[in-house]
Amino acid sequence: MKKFKLIFSAVVFTALFAGCGNSGDDPTPGPDPKPEGKEFHGVVFATGITNPEGSSGNVYVQTLPSLLPGKYDNKNSIPCGFGATPIVTESGNVYTFPDYMGNTKAEINRYRIMGDGTWKKEGALSIPAGASACNIVEASNEKAYVSLQGIGKVMAFNPVTMTKITDIDLNDLKQEDTRVAPAAMIIRDGKLFVGLNQMNA
Numbered sequence: 001m002k003k004f005k006l007i008f009s010a011v012v013f014t015a016l017f018a019g020c021g022n023s024g025d026d027p028t029p030g031p032d033p034k035p036e037g038k039e040f041h042g043v044v045f046a047t048g049i050t051n052p053e054g055s056s057g058n059v060y061v062q063t064l065p066s067l068l069p070g071k072y073d074n075k076n077s078i079p080c081g082f083g084a085t086p087i088v089t090e091s092g093n094v095y096t097f098p099d100y101m102g103n104t105k106a107e108i109n110r111y112r113i114m115g116d117g118t119w120k121k122e123g124a125l126s127i128p129a130g131a132s133a134c135n136i137v138e139a140s141n142e143k144a145y146v147s148l149q150g151i152g153k154v155m156a157f158n159p160v161t162m163t164k165i166t167d168i169d170l171n172d173l174k175q176e177d178t179r180v181a182p183a184a185m186i187i188r189d190g191k192l193f194v195g196l197n198q199m200n201a
Helices: 002-018
Strands: 043-050 057-064 077-080 094-096 107-113 119-126 133-138 144-148 153-158 163-169 182-188 191-196
Touching: 077 107, 119 163, 133 182, 144 182, 153 182
Parallel strands: none
Antiparallel strands: 043 057, 057 077, 094 107, 107 119, 133 144, 144 153, 153 163, 182 191
């Protein structure tokens, strides 16, 4: 089962990275996808190791030039929060979240993948403790959004400077005995659409 989960995670993450072509839905360009040298062409995947109690563990994101069989280790990997899948955007930015349950530093990190598959950290965005960040979409090179399930808000931020612009509080939209829990988002025709999980205990 663990092998299946690891392979499934790799396939999903590869699909996310491979699906970052121009869709034509958003004419506003994002950050320059080639800040230095050639683009990376390969596979990006996350490997998670769950602790015995099941609610914590370690996750590492790494790059491979291909899916060919071989021996791989974590020497060219970056750690990210357990329970929160890293996000690859159309611009080529890779965002890693803190631990979903709040067991690591409350910040989102932005990386670029260099042509040789190495990682370059390009900024960090502080978020409130217990925010449970889970999704990011980029509207332009000056504005992106992160959904914060734990506090019922969507934070707008500048993806280049990694600074907060404003909060969009969605808590008034919660149904009785639930928390609003904003989750997946998409931008269409210049509008931000946010899925609300409406979770209870």
